[in-house]
Amino acid sequence: MKTYDLTVIGAGIIGAACAEAAAGAGLRVAIIESGVIGGGSTAAAMGHLVAMDEDPAELALSTYSLRLWDAYAELPEAEFSRCGTLWVARDEREMASIPAKIARLAAAGLQAHAIDAKELYRREPELASGMAGGMLAPAEAVVYPPRMARYLVARACENGAQLFAGRRAVALTDGGVTLDDSSRFAGPVLVATGCALQELVPELPMRSRKGQLVITDRYPGLVRHQLLELGYADSAHGNADSSVAFNVQPRPTGQLLIGSSREFDKGDRNISGALLRSMLDRAFAFLPMLRDLQAIRVWTGLRPTTPDGRPYLGALPHHRHTWVAAGHEGLGITMALGSARLLMDLMLGRAPAIDANPYAPARVLA
Numbered sequence: 454m455k456t457y458d459l460t461v462i463g464a465g466i467i468g469a470a471c472a473e474a475a476a477g478a479g480l481r482v483a484i485i486e487s488g489v490i491g492g493g494s495t496a497a498a499m500g501h502l503v504a505m506d507e508d509p510a511e512l513a514l515s516t517y518s519l520r521l522w523d524a525y526a527e528l529p530e531a532e533f534s535r536c537g538t539l540w541v542a543r544d545e546r547e548m549a550s551i552p553a554k555i556a557r558l559a560a561a562g563l564q565a566h567a568i569d570a571k572e573l574y575r576r577e578p579e580l581a582s583g584m585a586g587g588m589l590a591p592a593e594a595v596v597y598p599p600r601m602a603r604y605l606v607a608r609a610c611e612n613g614a615q616l617f618a619g620r621r622a623v624a625l626t627d628g629g630v631t632l633d634d635s636s637r638f639a640g641p642v643l644v645a646t647g648c649a650l651q652e653l654v655p656e657l658p659m660r661s662r663k664g665q666l667v668i669t670d671r672y673p674g675l676v677r678h679q680l681l682e683l684g685y686a687d688s689a690h691g692n693a694d695s696s697v698a699f700n701v702q703p704r705p706t707g708q709l710l711i712g713s714s715r716e717f718d719k720g721d722r723n724i725s726g727a728l729l730r731s732m733l734d735r736a737f738a739f740l741p742m743l744r745d746l747q748a749i750r751v752w753t754g755l756r757p758t759t760p761d762g763r764p765y766l767g768a769l770p771h772h773r774h775t776w777v778a779a780g781h782e783g784l785g786i787t788m789a790l791g792s793a794r795l796l797m798d799l800m801l802g803r804a805p806a807i808d809a810n811p812y813a814p815a816r817v818l819a
């Protein structure tokens with residue numbers, strides 16, 4: 454039996470970030486990944502680094518994490534592009550919600566400002582006519598998540614971590630884990646298996662929320678900012694069985710990513726034709742010129758979703774050596790680095806930079 458200071462199960466962006474932080478802190482780390490590094494939800498993501506202001510705990514973790522992402526702005530593997538986020542307001546009612554949003558972001562230390570219709574169309578001339586204005590968060594960015602996950606795993610390995618690729622964790626034991634080839638690793642374990650969390654930790658509720666994305670051919674300069682409708686949070690934070698919202702991202706290649714949709718517990722990754730239609734109709738209502746572009750691919754991915762929308766970050770109660778980092782829904786790329794740092798502080802007995810209580814797995818275990 455091998456013994457490690459930490460065995461990280463799952464090498465999506467969350468496990469990869471945790472492994473990198475743990476190996477960097479001098480721990481002897483093992484990484485177990487049954488599929489492709491960054492090949493799960495991480496590969497399906499848009500890679501938008503964004504702060505949403507609706508839930509104070511989510512905002513705190515996102516803010517913390519966004520600051521850590523800045524260190525990777527020049528890293529080729531991150532494919533970092535600071536395009537900013539432009540939230541589009543359709544009418545005066547939506548404009549009226551902006552000052553409160555700016556105040557909540559400012560209280561967290563993030564900069565955003567309102568823009569009028571003239572400035573909106575100066576920045577994004579292709580938007581449909583009649584929009585009222587918007588809110589610009591200029592420091593926000595996009596990255597390429599699967600490549601970043603591979604980079605973080607490689608960094609962990611440079612610092613001594615051992616990668617067990619193609620191996621599946623099948624059971625947690627008290628203070629260890631058993632793999633599908635019957636080998637056993639002793640020592641603390643961190644479960645970072647996203648939507649598959651319940652296979653190893655059945656007591657923590659987790660639902661899969663399917664999302665679909667369309668990517669176009671290359672049209673450099675057509676869209677300059679990550680564009681979202683101000684009502685996006687209703688889809689992201691709501692509990693509707695299915696919903697769509699306008700969300701378009703310019704990739705550094707000139708391609709446009711078009712989203713987004715949410716569907717609970719479909720149990721498959723098939724494209725949902727009717728929902729795809731309504732997602733595109735929503736996008737065309739904001740950016741009519743999208744109708745004339747060539748789409749080259751559509752894919753789906755699953756967001757790991759907890760009952761309150763906040764990730765589980767911490768030790769399982771009564772199992773001091775079993776840690777969990779999962780359930781980041783649609784913000785796992787944004788929150789990965791902060792989640793890893795927070796967990797490392799908890800594991801090493803250091804005071805975390807932000808309050809860890811809102812993410813404690815114990816909150817759902819009455």
Ligand SMILES: Cc1cc2nc3c(=O)[nH]c(=O)nc-3n(C[C@H](O)[C@H](O)[C@H](O)COP(=O)(O)OP(=O)(O)OC[C@H]3O[C@@H](n4cnc5c(N)ncnc54)[C@H](O)[C@@H]3O)c2cc1C
Pocket residue numbers: 462463464465466467468485486487488489490491492493494495496497498499500501502503620621622623645646647648649652663664665666753754755756757778779780781782783784785786787788
């Ligand atoms: C359509 C879509 C768009 C998104 N856009 C954004 C965005 O713009 N910005 C943002 O911040 N977030 C976004 N997200 C959310 C983000 O992708 C997820 O929150 C994040 O990728 C979750 O990462 P993870 O590491 O927890 O899960 P995963 O990436 O799924 O990684 C889990 C890994 O664990 C492995 N695994 C599972 N079980 C086992 C086992 N028993 N043994 C070994 N390995 C195992 C899997 O193979 C997988 O590689 C989006 C998600 C979707 C679906």
